[in-house]
Amino acid sequence: xxxxxxxxxxxxxxxxxxxxxxxxxxxxxxxxxxxxxxxxxxxxxxxxxxxxxxxxxxxxxxxxxxxxxxxxxxxxxxxxxxxxxxxxxxxxxxxxxxxxxxxxxxx
Numbered sequence: 001x002x003x004x005x006x007x008x009x010x011x012x013x014x015x016x017x018x019x020x021x022x023x024x025x026x027x028x029x030x031x032x033x034x035x036x037x038x039x040x041x042x043x044x045x046x047x048x049x050x051x052x053x054x055x056x057x058x059x060x061x062x063x064x065x066x067x068x069x070x071x072x073x074x075x076x077x078x079x080x081x082x083x084x085x086x087x088x089x090x091x092x093x094x095x096x097x098x099x100x101x102x103x104x105x106x107x
Contacts, residue, residue, distance in 0.1 A: 002035070009095050017041070019048035028052070031059050033098050038065035038072060046072075049079055062097060064089065 006013045014031075016022040018041050034052075036045035043051070049061050063076045066087040073084045083097050 005091055006095075006098075011098070019043035019045070019051075022048070023051065029055070029057050034059050034061045035094075035098075036061055036063050038063055038068050038076070046076055046079065049076065049081065053080065062094070064094075 003013050003015050014025075014027050016025065016027075019036075020042050022028055034049075036048060038045045040048070045063055045065075052059060052061075058080075061076075061081045063073075063081050063084045064087060065072070065084070068084070068086065073086075076084055085094060
């Protein structure tokens, strides 16, 4: 659903089923923005963000989660995420946050 909304808003979107799938893709170093869930199969969203930082990839990252507490939110923001949205969240607010980027990747 989120992919359809973002595409209808005019964004190019690539979706991946896991962090590992994203890392093995050509998109991993060539994305304008990432939208990550905290809880992914395998590597977590925070672990993916940390891996990208270790690789020297400075991609703006927006996190979403259904069950993250304030400590988890603070950890991802301190690690460099540009925003954190708790589910359910406003699509309009999310769209406003990423309007300035051309390509989004959902993991």
